[in-house]
Structures are given as C-alpha cells and as structure tokens.
Amino acid sequence: MIAAIxxxxxxxxxxxxxxYDVSKDVFHYIIGYDVPVExxxxxxxxLHIAVIASNRVISIKIEPKSKTRVSVRFNTxxxxxxxxxxxxxxxxxxxxxxxxxxxxxxHRVISRNVNYSWDGTEVKEHVIHNSAxxxxxxxxxxxxxxxxxxxxEYTIKWDYVLxxxxxxxxxxxxxxxxxxxxxxxxxxxxxxxxxxxxxxRVGNEWSTDRMFLRGEFITIQWRVIQEGAIIAKGxxxxx
Numbered sequence: 001m002i003a004a005i006x007x008x009x010x011x012x013x014x015x016x017x018x019x020y021d022v023s024k025d026v027f028h029y030i031i032g033y034d035v036p037v038e039x040x041x042x043x044x045x046x047l048h049i050a051v052i053a054s055n056r057v058i059s060i061k062i063e064p065k066s067k068t069r070v071s072v073r074f075n076t077x078x079x080x081x082x083x084x085x086x087x088x089x090x091x092x093x094x095x096x097x098x099x100x101x102x103x104x105x106x107h108r109v110i111s112r113n114v115n116y117s118w119d120g121t122e123v124k125e126h127v128i129h130n131s132a133x134x135x136x137x138x139x140x141x142x143x144x145x146x147x148x149x150x151x152x153e154y155t156i157k158w159d160y161v162l163x164x165x166x167x168x169x170x171x172x173x174x175x176x177x178x179x180x181x182x183x184x185x186x187x188x189x190x191x192x193x194x195x196x197x198x199x200x201r202v203g204n205e206w207s208t209d210r211m212f213l214r215g216e217f218i219t220i221q222w223r224v225i226q227e228g229a230i231i232a233k234g235x236x237x238x239x
Contacts (some may be wrong), residue, residue, distance in 0.1 A: 053178040074159070091141075095137045095190040098129070109155070173215070179210075
C-alpha cells in the first residue's frame with residue numbers, strides 16, 4: 001500500500017519536477033550552455049511548423065516600358081501541404097509595394113478538395129490597399145488544408161505585373177517555409193539577369209533545393225548590359 005501511494009504522489013512529483021528542469025535547461029544539456037529566450041522561441045517555432053511549401057517557381061518576363069522603367073510580368077506558383085493529422089487554416093497572400101504599381105491579373109488554387117480561379121473583377125474585390133504602409137495585398141480564399149496523407153498537396157498560382165526601374169534588385173520574400181525554388185527569366189537581349197542565394201544557372205533558369213524559412217528572401221536583379229545606372233531595391237512577399 002505504501003509503495004502504491006508513493007507511486008501516485010511522490011514519484012509523480014519527482015518525475016514532473018525532473019521533466020521541468022530538463023525542459024528548462026535543455027539547451028545547456030545539448031550544447032553545453034544556455035541560449036537567449038529569443039533563440040529558444042525561434043527554435044520552438046521551427047519545431048512546430050505545420051504547413052510547408054515546396055517547388056516554388058517564379059517566371060518573369062521583362063519588357064521595356066519607357067527609358068527608365070520596365071514592365072515585369074510574374075507567373076508564380078508553389079505547392080503547399082499540411083504535415084499534421086488535423087486540418088490547418090491557410091490563406092494565400094501576395095503583397096507588393098505601391099511604388100511598383102502592381103496589377104493583379106489572376107489567382108488560382110488547385111487540389112483534390114479545393115478548386116477556384118479568380119480573374120478580372122473578382123481579383124479587384126480581393127485586393128487591399130494599406131496607404132499607411134504603402135502596400136497592396138491580394139488575399140486569397142481561406143482554406144482548411146487537409147492532411148497531406150488524405151488529400152495530397154495544394155497548388156497555389158498567381159499572375160501579376162509590376163512596373164519597375166530598368167536597373168533593379170527585386171526581393172522575393174517567403175511567407176511560408178519553402179523547400180526548392182526555380183526562377184525562369186524571359187528578357188530582352190540587351191538585359192542581364194542575376195539570381196542570388198547560391199542558385200545553379202542553366203541558360204535562363206536558376207534553381208536551388210535549399211529550404212527557405214519564413215521571412216527569408218531571394219534577390220532577382222536585372223540591368224541593361226551597356227549601361228551602368230544606379231541599382232534600386234524593392235520587394236514582393238507571398239505566402
């Protein structure tokens with residue numbers, strides 16, 4: 001009887017206290033020293049990733065618009081999947097600086113259980129302009145992502161046009177952890193395109209298999225070969 005009582009009281013208390021101590025100082029046991037709270041929170045966020053993207057493809061077509069500006073059409077898509085066993089809420093989003101004069105043309109989601117396509121008037125109804133931050137945001141339909149094991153992946157597609165300087169460094173920001181990215185560039189013969197972040201280039205296609213975390217970005221730079229104008233910077237974020 002005494003052993004049984006101890007098993008349900010003292011032993012349970014000791015185990016809970018031990019687990020608390022280990023979890024509190026787990027980094028000290030793993031790497032030999034403690035780390036700041038901010039680092040712990042970041043690692044905790046990474047360990048609880050439920051939704052992940054893959055095979056991001058960014059196709060751009062650059063066309064001269066004036067002596068100082070170019071029109072850049074983006075066809076961007078990626079696959080998204082739910083790693084957990086329960087449905088996860090996911091809302092496709094695309095954001096762009098108002099200085100890039102974005103024209104959102106279409107948006108589409110394809111999967112076994114969710115399929116929709118917006119263009120024309122439907123697109124305009126889902127674009128939000130935040131004048132305080134100078135950002136246009138295109139918000140897709142909120143989706144209950146079913147587990148990958150039951151429905152597989154979801155394909156997210158965007159088609160939009162930005163007006164930018166002829167000499168530019170464009171930052172494409174990741175809103176969801178993403179594995180694998182390909183950039184395909186169609187541009188005039190007197191333009192040069194450079195894609196950063198360790199991409200392998202074959203012709204006008206750049207690719208990498210690396211993982212990009214939320215908030216990371218890649219750079220796509222274009223310039224006129226014969227000229228040496230100052231490089232400007234801007235960004236677009238998708239999730």
